[in-house]
Amino acid sequence: MNGAISVSPDIRNILTGLMAEYAMAIDEDRLEDWVELFDERCDYRVVTRENVEQGLPNVLMWCDNKDMLRDRVDSYRNVNEYNLHYDRHILGPLVFRSNENSVWSFDVAYSLFQTTLEGESRLFSVGRYAVEAVFKDNRPLLKAVKVIADTGLIPSLLATPI
Amino acid sequence: MTPDIAWPRNDYSRVPFRLHHDEEIYALEMERIFRGPAWSYLCLEAELPNPNDFRTTWVGDTPVVVTRDKTGALHAFVNRCSHRGAMIVRELRGNANRLVCLYHRWCYSHAGELTGLPFRQGLKGEGGMPKDFDMKSNSPRKMKVQSLSGMIFGTFQPERAEPLEKYLGEFGVGIVKRFLNRPIKILGYSRQKIHGNWKLYAENLRDTYHASLLHEFFVTYGVDRATQKGGVKMDGRHRHNMNHAFAASDTQEDAKKAYADTAARLDRMQLKDQKLLSFRNEFPDGMNLAAPTLFPNALLIQINNSLGTRQIRPKGVDAHEVFQTLFAYADDDEAMVRHRLLSANLVGPAGFVSMEDGEAIEVVQRATAAERDGACAVIEMGGRGAVKDETHRVTESPIRGFWSYWAELMGVEAPGGIK
Numbered sequence: 001m002n003g004a005i006s007v008s009p010d011i012r013n014i015l016t017g018l019m020a021e022y023a024m025a026i027d028e029d030r031l032e033d034w035v036e037l038f039d040e041r042c043d044y045r046v047v048t049r050e051n052v053e054q055g056l057p058n059v060l061m062w063c064d065n066k067d068m069l070r071d072r073v074d075s076y077r078n079v080n081e082y083n084l085h086y087d088r089h090i091l092g093p094l095v096f097r098s099n100e101n102s103v104w105s106f107d108v109a110y111s112l113f114q115t116t117l118e119g120e121s122r123l124f125s126v127g128r129y130a131v132e133a134v135f136k137d138n139r140p141l142l143k144a145v146k147v148i149a150d151t152g153l154i155p156s157l158l159a160t161p162i
Numbered sequence: 163m164t165p166d167i168a169w170p171r172n173d174y175s176r177v178p179f180r181l182h183h184d185e186e187i188y189a190l191e192m193e194r195i196f197r198g199p200a201w202s203y204l205c206l207e208a209e210l211p212n213p214n215d216f217r218t219t220w221v222g223d224t225p226v227v228v229t230r231d232k233t234g235a236l237h238a239f240v241n242r243c244s245h246r247g248a249m250i251v252r253e254l255r256g257n258a259n260r261l262v263c264l265y266h267r268w269c270y271s272h273a274g275e276l277t278g279l280p281f282r283q284g285l286k287g288e289g290g291m292p293k294d295f296d297m298k299s300n301s302p303r304k305m306k307v308q309s310l311s312g313m314i315f316g317t318f319q320p321e322r323a324e325p326l327e328k329y330l331g332e333f334g335v336g337i338v339k340r341f342l343n344r345p346i347k348i349l350g351y352s353r354q355k356i357h358g359n360w361k362l363y364a365e366n367l368r369d370t371y372h373a374s375l376l377h378e379f380f381v382t383y384g385v386d387r388a389t390q391k392g393g394v395k396m397d398g399r400h401r402h403n404m405n406h407a408f409a410a411s412d413t414q415e416d417a418k419k420a421y422a423d424t425a426a427r428l429d430r431m432q433l434k435d436q437k438l439l440s441f442r443n444e445f446p447d448g449m450n451l452a453a454p455t456l457f458p459n460a461l462l463i464q465i466n467n468s469l470g471t472r473q474i475r476p477k478g479v480d481a482h483e484v485f486q487t488l489f490a491y492a493d494d495d496e497a498m499v500r501h502r503l504l505s506a507n508l509v510g511p512a513g514f515v516s517m518e519d520g521e522a523i524e525v526v527q528r529a530t531a532a533e534r535d536g537a538c539a540v541i542e543m544g545g546r547g548a549v550k551d552e553t554h555r556v557t558e559s560p561i562r563g564f565w566s567y568w569a570e571l572m573g574v575e576a577p578g579g580i581k
Contacts, residue, residue: 046512048350048351048352048353050254050351050353051350051351054255054350056348056349056350056351057349057350057499057503058349058350058351058352058488058503058506059503059506059507060352060506060510060511060512061507061512062503062504062506062507063507064504065435067434067435068434068435068438070434071433071434071435071438074431074434075379075514078382078431079378079379079382079431079514080378080379080514080517080518081376081378081517081518081521081522082517082518082521083520083521083524152351152352152353153353153354153355153483154352154353154354154355154511154512155355155357156354156355156356156357156520156521156524157354157356157511157512157517157518157519157520157521158511158512158517159512159517
């Protein structure tokens with residue numbers, strides 16, 4: 001991981017807004033909107049810190065383009081069964097790492113709580129997003145989101161995205 | 163002390179729910195099964211490639227360290243300092259000349275022998291351990307360890323255990339060799355904590371009936387349907403089991419007839435990116451789905467081209483961890499490794515065809531928690547009476563085989579119980 005770089009308030013505001021919408025779209029069960037925050041050519045994966053630190057490539061979830069993200073969401077909506085719950089993401093500030101070839105790279109710490117239909121909340125996952133974002137027609141889009149979960153021991157199961 | 167279990171039937175087609183909630187039963191399982199004569203899966207040799215490598219694991223609720231000594235021999239012993247009970251190895255894995263407890267720096271060899279302790283002779287003639295303190299008899303409890311094609315098993319009671327090959331049977335030995343037919347490389351791990359008794363997971367793995375019903379992804383996208391050719395195979399004692407299916411051995415019409423409720427979806431739902439479903443046949447038997455379970459704690463799993471092992475780690479009477487190790491073959495090229503990793507979307511805690519298991523088990527645990535009056539699970543799909551191999555998958559009889567052997571090891575068999 002590189003050290004932090006400084007960026008203009010405008011860039012920080014826009015990309016902070018992108019990540020806020022990322023979290024809120026999942027938390028409000030607008031998964032179709034969440035998918036639309038990604039570029040057509042994108043990469044979303046959930047890995048664990050345990051594997052990353054051992055240099056192991058295993059993924060818990062991996063979509064290497066936007067169609068695979070759409071398939072995940074379609075499958076959740078129509079096919080898969082999972083624990084009925086609400087999600088709530090709490091994000092930390094963006095820590096910018098680089099800006100190369102018009103790609104902004106930054107890290108964001110997250111915690112994700114889940115709440116059952118009967119109102120009981122638990123910490124579901126804590127970790128970091130390693131994000132790459134670009135601008136297309138002045139609109140920020142996600143090129144890559146790597147969720148590096150400290151919480152390698154998944155409570156119950158992992159269905160809705162982190 | 164042996165608990166009294168009122169089995170309503172001698173073929174284990176009724177199983178009292180309280181067996182998933184009783185603390186006394188749980189403690190006895192740890193003693194009589196996991197620390198008893200059963201062979202438990204520990205880890206893979208590929209995880210201990212070098213001399214002096216070590217790795218921590220669990221056998222039931224007992225912490226265990228598995229090592230490869232400097233001569234290359236494998237060992238396993240309880241990961242607990244014989245002095246005051248601290249965990250000797252705290253890391254998940256590593257390589258060291260000796261294993262040292264942090265508390266008072268007692269030292270152990272890779273074979274699990276106590277080899278040294280600070281101030282044993284005292285200082286300036288004062289203090290220290292008694293002169294007759296015996297290092298050897300104060301070493302941690304060892305397991306007998308044996309590797310089969312690189313899959314490492316261990317037992318705490320070798321004097322009572324069958325030889326490993328006999329324990330696994332022709333079926334078990336053959337299936338381990340099928341998966342580990344050449345050198346492998348580890349792709350990584352996933353862990354899942356399911357809030358249900360470990361035996362609910364053991365049952366789930368022996369229940370081929372649920373697969374295409376609970377995991378609707380299987381049917382919807384044609385990865386696996388009960389209309390495909392397949393079945394269940396067991397060892398002679400019916401303690402190990404394999405649910406399996408052969409790729410592309412049914413038609414869309416067969417499936418539509420069998421799955422009336424989901425038939426409408428079969429035509430409508432299509433994955434936009436089909437590569438998730440692509441299967442490269444890589445075994446002579448042509449199976450695209452194979453899930454052999456080895457009593458008490460192991461599963462080998464093939465879903466298309468994702469390959470792995472799972473280890474069940476009981477965590478108290480009402481929870482267990484499923485520890486999954488994904489692997490590739492050492493001679494796989496980069497494209498094949500990528501294909502296996504993409505196939506991993508199907509399995510594990512977030513798997514398209516496995517995520518539901520966590521939920522199904524948890525809702526059983528919740529709904530049966532208060533049960534004390536003898537209510538039982540009904541296990542009759544596939545028939546009553548003797549348990550045998552089947553060439554269809556409309557059965558859950560391997561679950562009865564599991565309970566039969568569980569009852570034998572626990573010393574609580576039903577009068578005239580089937581084997």
